[in-house]
Amino acid sequence: MASQDTLSVSEVTPERTWRRFKFPGSLYRYLGLLAAVAFLSLSVNYLNIPLDRFLGMFGRVGDLITDRYYPPDIEYVTDPDYIASVIETIQMAYLGALFGMLAAVPLGWFGAYNVSPSRRFIYPIARLLTMSARAVHETIWAILFVTILGFGMMAGVFALTMFCIGFAGKLFAEEIEAIDMGPVEAIRATGANEFKVMVYGIFPQVRVAFTGIGIYTWDVAFRAATVVGFFGAGGMGWYLKRNVLQIETQRVAAILLSIVVLVLISEAISAFARAKVAKAK
Amino acid sequence: MTAVPHMDQRLDAFLAGRRRGKTTRTLIYLVIALLVIWSVKTTIVDDTDWERLGSVSDVLASIGNFLAIDWGLMPDLWQPALETIMVATLGTVLGVISCIPAIWFGALNISPFPPITYPIARLMMTLSRSIHEIVWALFFVAAVGLGALAGVLAIAVRSIGFIAKMSAEAIEDLDPRPVEAIRAVGGNEFQVFIYAILPQVLPVMVGVIIFEWEINIRRSSVLGLVGAGGLGLVFFRQLNTFNEGGVTAVILAILLLILFGELVSYFVRKAII
Incomplete structure (x- = not known):
């Protein structure tokens, strides 16, 4: 054999150990990890989180559920008054999602970088509006509208409208940014104005996607609508708040269960409708 | 000449289909419009206290109160803003740790005993997503004070x-060959997880976690x-003392905080992925 002639690998190259991360990279990595751990422990310290009570907490939560929440007061949620409030909640979510989408379509058009009528002025304004509608939490919108418009479902509808503008506006803009620019240029070449470009060049391409997003928006709006009533904006949130404040825990458990069931139903309907829309494409 | 009547038939069928589509669409629009009218009547017309609301100028005046921003409050908002970010970060970390069983049970290809464990995982995910954070916070305030x-x-x-759902879907989509390779060299289940599954799903998971962190800042605010501290408490106090300018200041602070979160997540995403 030619084993005498060939050199083994270790004689040609010095012994090297393989490392996944080489020197400067590994240093940054460990420093980053260290900073993250330091920030976490600092936060635990700063927020006075009692870590020693942390493990006992699981037992406490379990006791709380079995002692106080366990037999949910199902009769309470089959009460006609409560069911009426559920229907009100659905109506609020429906109107909020619809108004929000009506406002979000132009905002999505203005806020899509590729087709925005004016990249320098309208684009940043539309982006800022969408971002602030999304950044402010729906409960804060609810509180603001309750302060301005008074208690009632109108405040809830407007709060959900703002929430849906933020939610759908972003998705609409992203959808428009992904379109094929060919038809848009073709319509532009015929001398059409920006509005005609939107109607004949952009909208036919995103119609199906917008319908899907619209259905999904309604689904998300319903989840948000279950709590806007908490701050006086109507719907089932008000029942939740009243029973939480009166420590009627079994009723609270029943209301929470009813919310979970309703959300499951709305998710199933929305998944079914979206599949139908995608098929009708 | 035989082709022409044939084409005619196809054209007729096409036009009839189009007409049918138009009818269904008109019906759908009609239903939507009727639902809008009904909902507007019950929610906006009947349920609003128009006398208390007053005229348009009254509404504009109360909006105007909010626009007089109380800039003097801004320096006091540093501490609650820091608390908000800390709560969001700790919550995200704890969420990531506690969603490991949900991911394990919820990915069909690695679920230990799918008929029982898979529904458990789906139930955990649905419960977590369908109950609003305010309600969860109330529950935990009752439990831990x-x-x-x-x-x-x-x-x-x-x-x-959200994290468990996206991660479980990523695991379901993974390439089975590295898993088989690690098994073939004699790796046990844990080693298979560390060397074959984790490297494949980590980029997706990191993206999802950063995204969730961003949302959590919004939630923790x-x-x-x-009663869980942070900027929300300041908001509540300003509102209850009728300092509308202060309320707007807190909202601006929340906006800045979320902008900061978006910047951080952009850079972290670039650095890690």
């Missing part, structure tokens, strides 16, 4: 659903409303 811990727990529980 007022303070940041209730907020951290609420955020953690609320994050489980309102948990103070139910």
